[in-house]
Amino acid sequence: MKGKYRIFYITPEIAPFISSSANANISGTLPKILKNLGHDVRVMMPNYGVVNERKYILRDVIRLRDMQVDFAKKSFSINAKSAFLPDSKVQVYFLDHDQFSSRNGIYSDTKGKETYDDNIERFVLFNWGCVQTLRSLHWQPDFILCNGWPSIFLPLVLRHELKDDDFFKNTRIIFCDHSDSMQVKLGLAQMKQAGLSADYLSDYVTSGNDVGVKEIANSACDAIVYSTDHKKKEELGQLEQFISHGIDYQDWNPESDEKIAEKFSVDSIHLKIENKKILCDDFDLEYDADVPLVMLLIDDDDQAEKLNDILSLLKELNLQVIIVSNSSVRAFETLGKEISDTIRLKVDPSVKVKHQVVAGADLCLQLNEESGVVESRFLQKMKYGAIGIIPETSIKGFKPETHEILENLSLWGKFNIDVTQSLKDVLMRMCDAYKDHAKWQKSMQEAMQIDFSLMKSGEQYTALFKSLLKR
Structure with missing residues (x-):
């Protein structure tokens, strides 16, 4: 041809x-x-x-x-x-x-x-x-x-x-x-x-x-x-x-995603809440409209070494968390699915489960510092209205188009991965923003309108x- x-x-x-x-x-x-x-x-x-x-x-x-x-x-x-x-x-x-x-x-x-x-x-x-x-x-x-x-x-x-x-x-x-x-x-x-x-x-x-x-x-x-x-x-x-x-919007698009419970768009953003409710039920978490649900991505043991401090912080802030990792991270070998009343662990999730977690999450927290990985995931998750929180060291290697996106986004977070207080400050800012549901919804809609195909x-x-x- x-x-x-x-x-x-x-x-x-x-x-x-x-x-x-x-x-x-x-x-x-x-x-x-x-x-x-x-x-x-x-x-x-x-x-x-x-x-x-x-x-x-x-x-x-x-x-x-x-x-x-x-x-x-x-x-x-x-x-x-x-x-x-x-x-x-x-x-x-x-x-x-x-x-x-x-x-x-x-x-x-x-x-x-x-x-x-x-x-x-x-x-x-x-x-x-x-x-x-x-x-x-x-x-x-x-x-x-x-x-x-x-x-x-x-x-x-x-x-x-x-x-x-x-x-x-x-x-x-x-x-x-x-x-x-x-x-x-x-x-x-x-x-x-x-x-x-x-x-x-x-x-x-x-x-x-x-x-x-x-x-x-x-x-x-x-x-x-x-x-x-x-x-x-x-x-x-x-x-x-x-x-x-860019991002594969044919595979990662909440408007056409067959893997999630409820498809949603910028105009039907309220259906994201239905995905969150179903996700909480699947992971045996109690749905709370006033508590953000965090997707925490951990790729290797180096990142897992910071886990104890981060888990303590997440518990202190009373956040609901689903940790997504892979079987090569040995730190999770001795942990069960339920780490605490509000924190769950999913090792080697299927592609379908990954989509479902993204569709239901309010925030996506990454510990990986490799620019290319962080950048693609950040844009991918934002398409589903999951506000990104990323290590500041990863941003330097982002593409010019992504830097422009960050400059125009009203809500996202960056933190010093070696300073727990830095992450705490970002999470507290997110929790405060989440209290205003109307404003949070506008931030999600803004994130979902990013076009980086x-x-x-x-x-x-x-x-x-x-x-x-x-x-």
């Missing part, structure tokens, strides 16, 4: 299978938007041990079994399983090998928090596995979108190891940086040990004895996309482009695809 392309999207993380970074969040939404625009999109990530295969129904693919990959004077037997991104027809392939599936972390051991010393070899294997998967599927992509530093090895392989391979001769490569991947330095010795040749690696060596991701991307890729404003637009190079990633991002990528084909 004219103007529609085959897109192979490779990434180390995809939400909701893995939800720990801005890359994961973008990788869980952008492929769906590109699919909805008519493109043929397939996604690939490693099958880590923490991926819940039963929950997401990963299936074996007969022609992707026992694939052989040879590099670094070794032969690896790999498999790829398949599933779909929830609520979509986007197919995701999971590279299956012991170097990923037998470990309890992604880049490091979650117990000791020590970075795996063979990460470069692991992700070189992943990149070679992506190549072999495409061959086994007999599927030649027009574009390969490489997301984050673990995918930078694919441009190296295609531009050097497979430069004369007709299978990829018409494929364009785009490197996507959603955080600070372009600043990452990779050990030259480890890259050689992983089978990458010194003959071409020397072209990318920076000061010291490291290989720069930026140097590889600038030389081996056809385009580079930034999703955060690390550079001013006038400073962007010829290959570089800034594409602001991800569809715009998909259209910008499509324009980039067209421009690359003309070069």
